[in-house]
Amino acid sequence: MTKLLAAIAALGLLSAPQIASAAPAQTVNISVSADGLDLTRADHMRKLRNRIADAAAEACDPADRMIVTPMPDYQCRRAAVASVEPMVQELAQAARRGTMARR
Numbered sequence: 001m002t003k004l005l006a007a008i009a010a011l012g013l014l015s016a017p018q019i020a021s022a023a024p025a026q027t028v029n030i031s032v033s034a035d036g037l038d039l040t041r042a043d044h045m046r047k048l049r050n051r052i053a054d055a056a057a058e059a060c061d062p063a064d065r066m067i068v069t070p071m072p073d074y075q076c077r078r079a080a081v082a083s084v085e086p087m088v089q090e091l092a093q094a095a096r097r098g099t100m101a102r103r
Contacts, residue, residue, distance in 0.1 A: 039095035053077070
């Protein structure tokens, strides 16, 4: 199992469409690591999803962006998290089977 987790150290790319009223949408890619997590465990799956949520917040509300609105872009965050959920499920299933997911 440890080899499986080391092999999937990088979960993949989190694609988050940037939604701003004055500018066209952009796609931001951020890598999220599953390193050190045993994806057969529920608590580790929670940790992975927290990492993904943190990355979505970073992608959707970067600190260096000129803020059009002071509110976090929750719609963007939800879309970003939803975009990687199929990959999260695939990795969890591969971990339970003891096989390696390819991404």
